[in-house]
Amino acid sequence: MATLEIHDLHVSVETETGSTEILRGVDLTVKQGETHAIMGPNGSGKSTLAYSLAGHPKYTVTGGTVTLDGEDVLEMSVDERARAGVFLAMQYPVEVPGVSVSNFLRTSATAIRGEAPKLRTWVKEVKEAMERLEMDPAFAERNVNEGFSGGEKKRHEILQLELLKPKIAILDETDSGLDIDALRIVSEGVNRLREGGEVGTLLITHYTRILRYIKPDHVHVFAGGRIVESAGPELADKLEAEGYEQYTKGAVS
Ligand code: ADP
Ligand code: MG
Ligand code: MG
Numbered sequence: 001m002a003t004l005e006i007h008d009l010h011v012s013v014e015t016e017t018g019s020t021e022i023l024r025g026v027d028l029t030v031k032q033g034e035t036h037a038i039m040g041p042n043g044s045g046k047s048t049l050a051y052s053l054a055g056h057p058k059y060t061v062t063g064g065t066v067t068l069d070g071e072d073v074l075e076m077s078v079d080e081r082a083r084a085g086v087f088l089a090m091q092y093p094v095e096v097p098g099v100s101v102s103n104f105l106r107t108s109a110t111a112i113r114g115e116a117p118k119l120r121t122w123v124k125e126v127k128e129a130m131e132r133l134e135m136d137p138a139f140a141e142r143n144v145n146e147g148f149s150g151g152e153k154k155r156h157e158i159l160q161l162e163l164l165k166p167k168i169a170i171l172d173e174t175d176s177g178l179d180i181d182a183l184r185i186v187s188e189g190v191n192r193l194r195e196g197g198e199v200g201t202l203l204i205t206h207y208t209r210i211l212r213y214i215k216p217d218h219v220h221v222f223a224g225g226r227i228v229e230s231a232g233p234e235l236a237d238k239l240e241a242e243g244y245e246q247y248t249k250g251a252v253s
Pocket of ligand 1: 044047048
């Protein structure tokens, strides 16, 4: 069972006015098969956590540790992290001119699996995954993220998850900008992966809406750059009713 362990993680971002500490001691353990929801107000550092785990160069780790099965993730390059099985859904939000979805996925799968998937089985794999996500087959020939709608971007993320089968999947605001059908399809995709028991999911969200479709095992409240409360799924209901104010009052930012 793969285990991602984050201990006392401190991260700063460089701005024009100098270096600002965003993450202030994050502690979290995610095991394969578990679903953790991280919820919190805007600006609390949720995306910073996601980017830091993926190795985004803008964010400097100033303290703490991140390990995957005891291996130091912070020492790994972005590619090494992906190969080790850490996947960030926001990893490729940019357009990739001239690269089709199907080529992009095959290249990613080759990088992660260490060898190119056999073409015939691969084509079938992609086709079936796209059918499950109710995607038009023509989508595979479009260029990555070029003119994708919000819903198409998210489906493309889940398609990557289904095909690349990471150990730890980090989904940052996967629910934002989705209409109800897209939300259902995306949620079903996450739940399918989860049923396989192979993936540990870190579901980062501002709203409780997606948690009606994806039931987390653990809910964490993120405020002021750290986890300030952790509990079971009932915590999401409490947040829905009471909001985040109780966690942000008197917070120093
Ligand atoms: P969340 O995802 O919870 O809304 P973020 O991680 O995006 O929060 O942002 C947390 C804080 O860090 C905010 O005050 C934001 O302005 C700041 N921040 C995040 N990334 C950057 C960046 N690349 N440059 C400057 N400031 C940043
Ligand atoms: Mg600390
Ligand atoms: Mg964010």
